[in-house]
Amino acid sequence: MLKKKLKSFSFIYHPIEKLHGIIPTIMPGIEKMITVHYDGSENLIKGILTEKKKRNYTTKTLDLDLVLSSLTPFMEERNPYTWLNKQQIPFEIEEKSDKLVIDIFSELENIVLLVKIPDEYDQLKDLIFIYLNENPSNFGVTNTANPLTTDNKSIIAFLLYNTVKTFVELQNNDRELLKSANLRTRQIIASTESLKQDLERTKDNYGLSLVKLCQNYIQQWSTKNQKKYIMTAGALEKIKRYTGDLKKLEDIIEDTIVYVDNLYFGVHGEIEILEWNIQFDRATHRQVKVKGEDQKEDKYAKTIALLDKLEKAALNVKLKRLKLTGTNVGAACPTPISAPAISDALYNHRENIxxxxxxxxENWETIKREFRPVMNILKVS
Structure with a gap:
């Protein structure tokens, strides 16, 4: 199936120019028509000829330099239309090589109807010369050789003038509507682009704020662990793209610090934090949600918090190369807790655990495999 080509609106071009494709279809058989109009886009007066050759019509541009002064009186007349005889016609068209020139005061054999339409600038009239046959054959009457009567001409001129005037007004009105619609569309596009840029700037600023926040967390860990942690450019970009809960970012950095300390165990000097060292999904694992109703989620919330606390403490104990005993893990908790208290808490949460x-x-790998108090309450698989 052939794809149809996209076409332009008819009113994009000057409406007088479009008449060259319309008048010959309204009145088949006319010898020719000439239009003279002011083109504001090019700031010049243009002449166009449509002429019948054999069975087809051809359209060409005219050179008006020699007759422009003779056309001016017609453009200034107030009468909307005029019938001109051959003595009143100021020119005829002669084809000389490839360029058409209008000669003054030549004889014409056809009756010419001149329709005058005010141009869109209301300065001069646009001229439409329609060359008709002397009989009514242009209007479908083929069985008479009688010439057009005065009444016939009055009716023809009245109808053609109003037809052309209505067409031109519709074209101009539609063109103005399109300009207005296009202006609104361009304004919407410009506003959308501006909003898009604002959002990008806001996003960048938010990303920079996240980076500064994480750098602050890392500085605190550097001071606490007496080590120097540095985020690479890739790590900084990853932080800038973080879209999760801001409250979880501190836990993410803490997990990252624990991970790189284990990864670079025994290595002295600066520790680089790479992009892949930072795992955002750890924050999700920290707040595991069990499918079901809110009551079920609340049921497991305290158990999850307990396991997270013990897992973090166990990792810190391992980092210090200490044994994973209840006493050491309890001392590594944010709020120190005794070994018996840990055992009691685990026993009370044994079913949930x-x-x-x-x-x-995938969660709590350290305590479920290496911390005896947790291992003791796990069911034998």
Whole structure:
């Protein structure tokens, strides 16, 4: 199936120019028509000829230099239309090589109807010369050789003038509507682009704020661990793209610090934090949600908090190369807790712990495999 080509609106071009494709279809058989109009886009007066040759019409541009002064009186007349005889016609068209020139005061054999339409600038009239046959054959009457009567001409001129005038007004009105619609569209596009840029700037600014926040967290860890942690350019870009909960960012950085400390165990000097060292999904794992109603989520919330706290403490104990005993893990908690208290808490949460370990096997790797108090309450698989 052939794809149809996109066409332009007819009113994009000057309406007088469009008449060259319309008048010959309204009155088939006319010998020719000439239009003279002011083109504001090019700031000049243009002449166009449409002439019948054999069975087809051809359209060409005219050179008006020699007759422009003779045309001016017609452009200034107030009468909307005029019938001109051959003595009143100021020119005829002769084709000389490839360029058409208008000669003054030549004889014409056809009756010519001159229709005058005010141009869109209301300065001069646009002229439309229609060369008709002397009989009514242009109007579908073929069985008479009688010439057009005065009444016939009055009716023809009245109808053609109003037809052309209505067409030109519609074209100009549609063109202005299109200009207005295009202006609004361009304004909407400009506003959208401006908003898009504002959003990008806001996003960049927010990303920079995230970077500064994380750098502050890392500085605190550098001071606490007496080490120098540095984020690479890739890590900084990843932080800038973070779209999760801002409250979880501190936990993400803490997990990252623990990870790189284990990764670079025994290495002295600066520790680089790479892009892949930072795992945003760890924040999601920290706040595991069990499918079901809100009551079920609340049921596991305290258990999850307990396991997270013990896991973090256990990682810190390992980092210090200490044994994973209840006493050491309890001392590494944000608020120190005794070993018996840990055992009691785990026992009270034993059912929830076993359920969470089954549904979320990727979490709490250290305490479920190496911390004896947790291992003791896990069901034997």
């Amino acid at each position: 076993n359920s969470l370990i089954i549904t979320h096997p």
